[in-house]
Amino acid sequence: MSKNDIFQPIQFRTPLSRARGMGSSHHGVSHFITERVSGLALAPLSLWGVYSALKLIGADQHTVAAWLGQPLNAVLLVLLLVSALVHLSNAVQVVIEDYIHRFTSKSALVIGNLFVCVLAGAVGIFSILKVALTVTGAH
């Protein structure tokens, strides 16, 4: 079997369908590309997250607040949270769409997934900025 056999397009799609480029989900490949790109961003950020978590084990609130008061840590933590939520909300939506077939349950779960992720992002970013911008000289 040659290497390219699996990439041969077979006549599953009409020329018009190919020209539209929307695919079976009716909105093209944007969802897929969003997952790939946010995943690439998340990989190094999540490793930094593990490293930071190890550094902050057992630290009290003042120590952690001082850590978050350093601009680099605050920016990286916001980026970690945002890229994680973008990546995971997209990924979990696909899981829901794959396993839940009833329209109302599926829609409710997809919307609920979005709401939880947006809420977690809003609460998380506000909290990070509040700590980072108000912490004063604690060590």
Place this chain on the structure above:
Amino acid sequence: MTDTSRGLPERPMSPHLQVWRWHITMACSILHRACVVGLWVGAVILAGWAAALAAGPDAYAGYTAVLGSPIGKLVLLGETFAVFFNVAYTIRQTFWDTGKGFQPRIADMTGAMAIAFAVVATIVTWVIAGANGAF
């Protein structure tokens, strides 16, 4: 390319779990899905951690006490594995996106490597966590 079939096209179906022979690539795929759902919970835990930090010393002490409880540690252990497996899987998927790594032997090998990396990295992380006073 120009021949257009009439009627319902023969679309390829993804086989159901019950009729699949258990092997490493499908195990990785299912494990990755489980990890993604786990990491979704982890992202919410992270946002809650930030909120507790912003709420003050008492809230933060309470939140980290829950995370440090036996059940909390078990959850964090799972999250650690999920983070590392997701990193390895992202690298694997990126090679797939360039069209490489689909040969069965290579796909088996990279799958096994992803699991091995996640297991080893999780153990190393928790040994360091123990040395840093997690227990």
